[in-house]
Amino acid sequence: MALSSPSGMSKTSGHLSEEDVMGKPKIGIYGLTGCAGDQLNILNCEDELLKLFDIFEIKSFVMASREKDENVQLDVAFVEGSVSTEKDLEELLAIRKKSKILVAIGHCAIYGGVQAMFRGGEEWIERYKRVYGRENAVTLSKPLEPKPLSAYVKVDAVLHGCPIEKEPFLKLAGKLAHGVIPRTPDYPVCAECRWKENECLLLKGQICLGPLTNAGCGAICPSLNIGCIGCWGPIREENWASEADLLVEKGYDIDEIVTRFSVFGGTERAQKLEQFLRSRKEKGNG
Amino acid sequence: MDKHIFIEPLARVEGHGGIEVYIENDMVKEVKFEIFEGPRLFEQLVVGKDPQEAVAIASRICAICFVSHTLAEIRAIERALDVKVGRKIHLLRKLAHYGEMIESHSLHYYLLALPDYFGYPDAIAMIRQFPDEVIGGLELKKFGNKVMEIVAGRRIHGENLQVGGIGKIPTDEELEWIKLRAMELIPTIERGIQFWNEVDVPDYLEEETIFISVWPEDGTYDFRADTIYVSTGETYAADDYQTALNERVVPHSFAKRCRYKGKPYSVGALARILNMRDRLDGLAADYFKKLYNERWHKNPHFNNIAQAIEILYCLEHIPKLVDEIKATPLEESTRGRDTGAGTGLVEAPRGLLIHHTEMENGRVKYADYLVPTAQNLDDAEKYMRNAVKNLLKQGVQDLELPLEMIARAYDPCISCSVHLVKVIKK
Numbered sequence: 001m002a003l004s005s006p007s008g009m010s011k012t013s014g015h016l017s018e019e020d021v022m023g024k025p026k027i028g029i030y031g032l033t034g035c036a037g038d039q040l041n042i043l044n045c046e047d048e049l050l051k052l053f054d055i056f057e058i059k060s061f062v063m064a065s066r067e068k069d070e071n072v073q074l075d076v077a078f079v080e081g082s083v084s085t086e087k088d089l090e091e092l093l094a095i096r097k098k099s100k101i102l103v104a105i106g107h108c109a110i111y112g113g114v115q116a117m118f119r120g121g122e123e124w125i126e127r128y129k130r131v132y133g134r135e136n137a138v139t140l141s142k143p144l145e146p147k148p149l150s151a152y153v154k155v156d157a158v159l160h161g162c163p164i165e166k167e168p169f170l171k172l173a174g175k176l177a178h179g180v181i182p183r184t185p186d187y188p189v190c191a192e193c194r195w196k197e198n199e200c201l202l203l204k205g206q207i208c209l210g211p212l213t214n215a216g217c218g219a220i221c222p223s224l225n226i227g228c229i230g231c232w233g234p235i236r237e238e239n240w241a242s243e244a245d246l247l248v249e250k251g252y253d254i255d256e257i258v259t260r261f262s263v264f265g266g267t268e269r270a271q272k273l274e275q276f277l278r279s280r281k282e283k284g285n286g
Numbered sequence: 287m288d289k290h291i292f293i294e295p296l297a298r299v300e301g302h303g304g305i306e307v308y309i310e311n312d313m314v315k316e317v318k319f320e321i322f323e324g325p326r327l328f329e330q331l332v333v334g335k336d337p338q339e340a341v342a343i344a345s346r347i348c349a350i351c352f353v354s355h356t357l358a359e360i361r362a363i364e365r366a367l368d369v370k371v372g373r374k375i376h377l378l379r380k381l382a383h384y385g386e387m388i389e390s391h392s393l394h395y396y397l398l399a400l401p402d403y404f405g406y407p408d409a410i411a412m413i414r415q416f417p418d419e420v421i422g423g424l425e426l427k428k429f430g431n432k433v434m435e436i437v438a439g440r441r442i443h444g445e446n447l448q449v450g451g452i453g454k455i456p457t458d459e460e461l462e463w464i465k466l467r468a469m470e471l472i473p474t475i476e477r478g479i480q481f482w483n484e485v486d487v488p489d490y491l492e493e494e495t496i497f498i499s500v501w502p503e504d505g506t507y508d509f510r511a512d513t514i515y516v517s518t519g520e521t522y523a524a525d526d527y528q529t530a531l532n533e534r535v536v537p538h539s540f541a542k543r544c545r546y547k548g549k550p551y552s553v554g555a556l557a558r559i560l561n562m563r564d565r566l567d568g569l570a571a572d573y574f575k576k577l578y579n580e581r582w583h584k585n586p587h588f589n590n591i592a593q594a595i596e597i598l599y600c601l602e603h604i605p606k607l608v609d610e611i612k613a614t615p616l617e618e619s620t621r622g623r624d625t626g627a628g629t630g631l632v633e634a635p636r637g638l639l640i641h642h643t644e645m646e647n648g649r650v651k652y653a654d655y656l657v658p659t660a661q662n663l664d665d666a667e668k669y670m671r672n673a674v675k676n677l678l679k680q681g682v683q684d685l686e687l688p689l690e691m692i693a694r695a696y697d698p699c700i701s702c703s704v705h706l707v708k709v710i711k712k
Binding site for chain 2: 031032033035036037038040041043044046047049050053062063064065066067068082083084085087088113114115117119120127128130131132133138140141143144146162163166220221223224225226227229231256259260263
């Protein structure tokens with residue numbers, strides 16, 4: 001059974017009736033391990049929520065409704081969270097199987113989240129044992145080292161953010177409603193900072209990850225005089241070595257820089273950082 | 287009759303949980319509130335981080351109560367490093383906290399909790415019968431979000447609140463807007479509170495419990511303090527939280543559990559309002575007096591209406607708070623040391639939240655977080671067990687919804703609860 005929608009209440013455009021004739025796209029909104037902030041920001045579309053429930057046939061959105069149908073094919077699945085238990089993995093595989101388009105929403109789904117950060121080469125299971133006492137303390141589902149969705153399945157589109165923002169989500173949803181798979185913006189926070197004519201915090205000597213981080217937030221933190229912490233994840237062609245050099249010039253030490261880079265760096269940057277640290281040490285510069 | 291009930295996933299809560307019940311010969315054998323959310327090991331992630339990083343990471347524990355996690359982490363670090371901030375900063379933090387209370391409570395009260403009592407699967411389905419309530423709830427939720435956006439920097443995981451101060455102080459225009467909008471929304475929440483009269487509150491679970499909350503030293507009803515209050519009459523200093531609230535690991539949950547002197551206890555809006563009821567004022571006090579009765583001490587369903595009354599309390603207090611913020615000059619903050627330990631106590635919307643941090647040379651050396659939902663799990667199981675026992679006696683077969691409603695009444699935040707974990711010190 002589909003989620004009930006307030007049909008007749010918010011039908012304001014001709015576009016919707018056309019959708020009705022064509023059949024509404026069937027979607028599911030899911031959360032694996034994370035803070036649920038991406039789903040929450042969907043619920044935070046207070047003004048658009050009714051329309052969203054009207055444009056799409058929402059087959060599963062457990063955070064919002066008790067009613068769901070997991071036995072249908074989905075046009076689009078939105079998945080947030082990292083894969084952190086075997087149960088997460090089973091759920092992800094099932095979602096992938098029944099969905100035409102799978103969109104990874106938010107940092108955890110795309111990069112693994114803060115839980116996947118580089119911790120100086122320390123083994124994840126050691127960390128787990130330190131917290132829970134031993135490996136098999138919890139038998140509910142086997143815990144896994146947190147990883148992004150792409151470590152296990154094909155991801156068709158991504159929506160950056162920690163969490164995702166409302167406007168980009170609505171734009172993406174709009175395009176998907178018309179069967180278009182949108183391209184992901186591929187420029188750093190720095191660009192948005194310049195549009196806002198902010199003073200550059202890096203040049204003032206503050207650590208700011210703007211040059212390395214996916215745009216889309218509107219350079220919120222630099223606009224508040226706070227250095228970008230990197231929460232939208234590393235851009236595809238990031239020149240982090242160059243930023244590291246700049247920060248060394250500004251007087252920061254390598255460990256400090258690596259610590260900051262790792263917070264939202266995810267699994268991929270972790271490997272690079274490890275190599276970087278090793279090469280620095282070999283050069284005797286660490 | 288033998289029966290196995292397994293509700294999974296538990297809907298309309300934050301995060302991934304379930305309820306499992308075993309019945310043998312018409313007797314309840316076991317009731318388990320299961321937490322499936324995977325472990326993220328936050329107490330380990332912050333080790334080695336500086337204050338800005340630690341606060342940003344702690345915020346990610348939970349989207350719905352990020353302001354509370356941010357404030358608890360800031361408070362813990364500021365106490366550890368002997369950081370003193372001026373009154374203006376405290377007041378701005380309080381305003382952000384009010385924003386979170388309003389947003390989180392209105393999301394839970396209107397959109398997550400109420401649909402059950404009227405037989406709807408979700409709030410969107412409920413809108414045709416109760417448009418004013420659902421739209422009113424969305425308006426309140428939107429306002430809470432706007433307050434967080436203005437003061438904390440974003441609706442979720444805003445970084446504007448920092449150790450030792452704030453990134454940017456909201457403009458007078460923004461503060462005035464908050465003040466006026468808060469006043470406008472008071473009739474909306476009054477309608478929402480009156481709506482509770484339509485609710486038939488289930489009574490098949492009732493039993494006394496213990497309520498634990500903060501105990502603000504200035505005598506006000508507030509969401510921050512350095513003292514813990516237990517409804518049995520005891521108080522504890524923040525740093526003694528581990529003595530007061532014992533935790534343990536159970537195999538069916540990635541969240542650890544807490545008890546007070548071996549007994550389950552409750553935290554959240556209901557605990558606060560019962561513990562601090564003499565401190566309520568204004569319309570919030572009037573509505574509380576009108577609605578309160580002895581059943582509130584025995585039934586977690588009343589947590590829902592307690593949340594609605596707290597929304598009203600926050601809205602009524604925002605105008606004064608805004609005036610005071612505008613009239614208070616910004617003072618320089620000071621930092622006394624680089625090494626030390628501190629405990630930060632706050633009330634998250636769903637209850638007492640404790641961050642304990644040890645700092646060494648300005649970086650986190652050790653962290654321990656104790657979150658509300660994990661404290662509520664034993665209490666919730668107690669009430670679910672009562673419900674199953676009594677409903678079986680009455681011959682009720684459909685136990686799923688009554689059990690879900692109990693779980694939801696606690697407004698569980700499952701992402702958070704997974705981080706009630708204790709780090710073994712090296």
